[in-house]
Amino acid sequence: MSKIKLTIDSQLIEVEQGVTILDAAKMINVNIPTLCHHEDLCVSGNCRVCVVEVAGRERLEASCATPAEEGMDILTNSAKIRNARKDVVSLLVSEHNTQCTTCYRNTNCELQDLAAEYNVDGDKYMSVLKPNIEIDKSSWSIEKDDSKCIRCQRCVRTCAELQHVNALTASHKGHEMKISTFMDLPFNEVVCTNCGQCVNHCPTGALTERRYFDNVWEAIGDPDKHVVMNTAPSVRVALGEMLGFEVGTRVTGKMVTAMRKMGADSILDTDFSADLTIIEEGNELLTRLKKALVDGDTSVKLPMITSCSPGWVKFIEHMFPEHLGHLSTCKSPQQMFGALTKTYYAEQKGLDPKDIVSVAIMPCAAKKYEANRPEMNDSGYRDIDAGLTTREFGLMIKQAGLDFKNLEDSDFDSIMGESSGAGVIFGATGGVMEAALRTAYAVVTGRDVPFENLNITAVRGTEGIRNASIKIEDCLPEWNFLEGVDLNVAVAHGLKNARIIMDEVAAGKSNYHFIEVMGCPGGCIGGGGQPIPTNAEIRAKRIEAIYEEDMSKPIRKSHENPEIVKIYKEFLGEPLGEKSHHLLHTHYRKRNRY
Amino acid sequence: MSNTKLKKVDIIFSPYSVAPYEILRWMMEKDKQDIIDNLIESGLRGRGGAGFPTGLKWKFMASEQGDEKYIICNADEGEPGTFKDRKLLVEVPRKVISGMAIAAFATNSTKGYIYLRAEYNSLIPSLKRELDVYHEYAAKFGLDFTIEIFSGAGAYVCGEETALIESMEGKRGEPRNKPPYPIQNGYKGKPTLVNNVETLASVSMVCRYGAEKYKSYGTDDQRGSKLFSLSGDSLKEGVHELELGMKISDFVEEFGDGDTKAVQIGGVAGFCIPRKKFHETVIGEGNTTGGATMIFNSSRSMYNVLHNYLDFFAEESCGQCTPCRVGTQQLLKGIEAVKSGDKPIAYLDDLVKLSRTMKITSKCGLGQSVTNSFSSIVENFKEEMHH
Ligand SMILES: Cc1cc2nc3c(=O)[nH]c(=O)nc-3n(C[C@H](O)[C@H](O)[C@H](O)COP(=O)(O)O)c2cc1C
Ligand code: SF4
Ligand code: SF4
Ligand code: SF4
Ligand code: SF4
Ligand code: FES
Numbered sequence: 001m002s003k004i005k006l007t008i009d010s011q012l013i014e015v016e017q018g019v020t021i022l023d024a025a026k027m028i029n030v031n032i033p034t035l036c037h038h039e040d041l042c043v044s045g046n047c048r049v050c051v052v053e054v055a056g057r058e059r060l061e062a063s064c065a066t067p068a069e070e071g072m073d074i075l076t077n078s079a080k081i082r083n084a085r086k087d088v089v090s091l092l093v094s095e096h097n098t099q100c101t102t103c104y105r106n107t108n109c110e111l112q113d114l115a116a117e118y119n120v121d122g123d124k125y126m127s128v129l130k131p132n133i134e135i136d137k138s139s140w141s142i143e144k145d146d147s148k149c150i151r152c153q154r155c156v157r158t159c160a161e162l163q164h165v166n167a168l169t170a171s172h173k174g175h176e177m178k179i180s181t182f183m184d185l186p187f188n189e190v191v192c193t194n195c196g197q198c199v200n201h202c203p204t205g206a207l208t209e210r211r212y213f214d215n216v217w218e219a220i221g222d223p224d225k226h227v228v229m230n231t232a233p234s235v236r237v238a239l240g241e242m243l244g245f246e247v248g249t250r251v252t253g254k255m256v257t258a259m260r261k262m263g264a265d266s267i268l269d270t271d272f273s274a275d276l277t278i279i280e281e282g283n284e285l286l287t288r289l290k291k292a293l294v295d296g297d298t299s300v301k302l303p304m305i306t307s308c309s310p311g312w313v314k315f316i317e318h319m320f321p322e323h324l325g326h327l328s329t330c331k332s333p334q335q336m337f338g339a340l341t342k343t344y345y346a347e348q349k350g351l352d353p354k355d356i357v358s359v360a361i362m363p364c365a366a367k368k369y370e371a372n373r374p375e376m377n378d379s380g381y382r383d384i385d386a387g388l389t390t391r392e393f394g395l396m397i398k399q400a401g402l403d404f405k406n407l408e409d410s411d412f413d414s415i416m417g418e419s420s421g422a423g424v425i426f427g428a429t430g431g432v433m434e435a436a437l438r439t440a441y442a443v444v445t446g447r448d449v450p451f452e453n454l455n456i457t458a459v460r461g462t463e464g465i466r467n468a469s470i471k472i473e474d475c476l477p478e479w480n481f482l483e484g485v486d487l488n489v490a491v492a493h494g495l496k497n498a499r500i501i502m503d504e505v506a507a508g509k510s511n512y513h514f515i516e517v518m519g520c521p522g523g524c525i526g527g528g529g530q531p532i533p534t535n536a537e538i539r540a541k542r543i544e545a546i547y548e549e550d551m552s553k554p555i556r557k558s559h560e561n562p563e564i565v566k567i568y569k570e571f572l573g574e575p576l577g578e579k580s581h582h583l584l585h586t587h588y589r590k591r592n593r594y
Numbered sequence: 595m596s597n598t599k600l601k602k603v604d605i606i607f608s609p610y611s612v613a614p615y616e617i618l619r620w621m622m623e624k625d626k627q628d629i630i631d632n633l634i635e636s637g638l639r640g641r642g643g644a645g646f647p648t649g650l651k652w653k654f655m656a657s658e659q660g661d662e663k664y665i666i667c668n669a670d671e672g673e674p675g676t677f678k679d680r681k682l683l684v685e686v687p688r689k690v691i692s693g694m695a696i697a698a699f700a701t702n703s704t705k706g707y708i709y710l711r712a713e714y715n716s717l718i719p720s721l722k723r724e725l726d727v728y729h730e731y732a733a734k735f736g737l738d739f740t741i742e743i744f745s746g747a748g749a750y751v752c753g754e755e756t757a758l759i760e761s762m763e764g765k766r767g768e769p770r771n772k773p774p775y776p777i778q779n780g781y782k783g784k785p786t787l788v789n790n791v792e793t794l795a796s797v798s799m800v801c802r803y804g805a806e807k808y809k810s811y812g813t814d815d816q817r818g819s820k821l822f823s824l825s826g827d828s829l830k831e832g833v834h835e836l837e838l839g840m841k842i843s844d845f846v847e848e849f850g851d852g853d854t855k856a857v858q859i860g861g862v863a864g865f866c867i868p869r870k871k872f873h874e875t876v877i878g879e880g881n882t883t884g885g886a887t888m889i890f891n892s893s894r895s896m897y898n899v900l901h902n903y904l905d906f907f908a909e910e911s912c913g914q915c916t917p918c919r920v921g922t923q924q925l926l927k928g929i930e931a932v933k934s935g936d937k938p939i940a941y942l943d944d945l946v947k948l949s950r951t952m953k954i955t956s957k958c959g960l961g962q963s964v965t966n967s968f969s970s971i972v973e974n975f976k977e978e979m980h981h
Pocket of ligand 5: 751768769910911912913914915916918919956957958959960961962
């Protein structure tokens, strides 16, 4: 690539050809405001707040969409620019429902920030906000309020580019232009996977997760209820961002203390059921392999694909319904946890399951939908009574008046509070695969996976699709049929990559045995319920923290978690046994394509 | 020579005088570079509105490399009151198609499309018959360039070349960021030359009569003749071919009803010229000549005229970019508020400033040009804007 020279605010710089003016300015620490631009997405250039002046041109240029050219002389701050930006922000405000005080994104909103920065005069233009806009609350996971929408189309690009779902589109033109679902149908009737990525990428309060935290407070305040909270692996590496910590800080101990102070009756760990998922799913894989390789059973579907990401599960139900047989029948860790809370936990603690309220704190918007799936009540009670996002949880901590930064660390309660490092890494793309291999390899050979410190780096990283092959040698006698087999595995994250992997499976061209798919970019650490903003750098730091947490654990393999050993001995019997089958496994169904 | 008297000409609609596609055959005997140079020499500018020199555009196109290169004839003609492209396609489609084929030959392009306004679908059968004739001759001459008709999406903004390309690709008709320009990265990401119907027909004329002859029409600034779709308070509504470079006063004398108070030239995207400036204004100088030409007599309310324009813009904006989507609504609501007395007259100045912001910040020509009609009407007819 050739280099070009240009001047920005009187400073001469050299950049690669093709770099935008916005990125060139960033290199010399000049900040240009943006709204429709997002690092994860392709350029759109529609909001026009990022305009800059190029010497010799009357019109301003959108810096996010204009490539720097040799010899350009650019101003990023002049009276002309400030007036234009202020006008643009004023116009956005004039079509906006500016009720910041009652808005979920209050204090974390890009429009609000800019309106403040430019000290916008609310009376300059008349309101052109469309009257009678109804908030779409039909979905269990996502709420859409067009009165807060600035039509930047970040959601549209997110859903199309990152997720290949295309549940959202810009519709109508002129003053009626808006963001719509197919035929403007309610969210719960369309192809949306509830992944929440559009929420994470929305600059305003137009797209938010449906909130359930008030129900949780109510349960906590009810003396007759026993509230069990459990937190997903990736929450502990992101929550701190909302509460004054640097990105990538692990706040596990403080998080546990916070829940205790908030008044939950029991603070447990979803990492426990992540370990359990590994045992069930690992055994399911080995059973499928045996059926295929030894019994010659051609009805067995391989590759087997993970089912712990509910956004991904709904995606395959919509997009590849004829291939649902490839999905593991395991419920997600959240739902396993819920089913056991209402049975095993209740039994052990001498509680009536009807009095238990199970609350799952998740990085995810899709887990809200999953919790509400009608079939998720195998114990006779709802597995999970309320699914919260990391964001809702952070807000609850603030509401509780806790000085989070100065809380002491404490440990999860027991039972169902113990976990291995393998359970922790579920939170990062590749983690389920690595955890499964650590256990499956040990089960089959009686030895640890042949990698330093058990770290299977081949499946780590942020490449959209990664694959690895592990040769199985010196098996224990009962697993002789796997002797010499190259176990081919793949990892995909973000539904765009899931589609690529599934197209191969659908075409019968997939030579993998086992595939991990996570619906969100980066896996759960980049989930749709995680703190906003998100970008590649933030996700990388959260991933780093997850692997640190893994290394900090005395137990690194799911099958060595003593609480896992105990639950099979005292309650479940054996992996894939009758009780497991009843409580921990599920089924899927075909859904529409729009 | 800064201007001429009003002169009617009759070249573009003249009956075919040579064998079918004879002009194409002549051109194919020439050097490609010479064809382009000749076009540059003729001074022909695009008739789609932006007025970019056609020969230069072809030169850029010729220098683009690619296995596939497209020529698109822009027949979207979406503005109310315009009908010149339709007339060309009905009466002399062969000249338009010849223009496309010559472009393909000169720029080594491989495939052509006529992007036809949805309301013009009734023209498809006759156009197809003419295309059959063309394809027969092209095969005979050894030109590997076929042309298809693409029925448009039905929005005004789809006439903007990049929105047009988006809509051909099956996407929503939203203008793209430029650069890259269609010539570099157009339909399906390939080099694409978009020319207006009239531009292409004029190319045939330049090739038929030579640059010298063509150039002899018009002035130094504007060469040749041009079609005007005339509507409004005139007894001579319809399409007129006129030599470029005339004063508005001459135009009004010929076409007005004797009581003309304003002329809108360049269509909704153009300027409104008040009576007091008829003598000093030359059509096409400092203003644009695309779109409809409208004559208003003194019975007209310029407030209503402007209101209609703004209604049109507020509906026809694609809606993607803030200044245009919201700005058009503000201008509309703003003049209503001044008219009703809810806002002071001075608010008009704020609105004019807003329209200038729209000009310098909007993403495409639609939002950028609203200020032309807005400020020229508000400033010249302020007394009609309030009660
Ligand atoms: C909003 C808008 C609408 C337009 N509509 C048309 C149209 O209907 N026909 C047309 O030829 N050009 C139209 N144009 C201009 C085209 O973008 C483009 O400049 C033209 O087709 C190029 O052809 P030319 O060089 O032959 O003029 C429009 C531009 C804008 C901004
Ligand atoms: S979206 Fe932002 S600007 Fe709009 S009401 Fe909410 S916080 Fe305020
Ligand atoms: S919903 Fe959010 S992301 Fe989508 S266009 Fe509106 S403001 Fe932008
Ligand atoms: S939640 Fe996910 S699938 Fe649904 S609209 Fe948003 S990005 Fe698309
Ligand atoms: S200026 Fe108007 S028509 Fe053009 S891109 Fe912006 S909103 Fe669309
Ligand atoms: S950030 Fe550049 S146009 Fe929106």
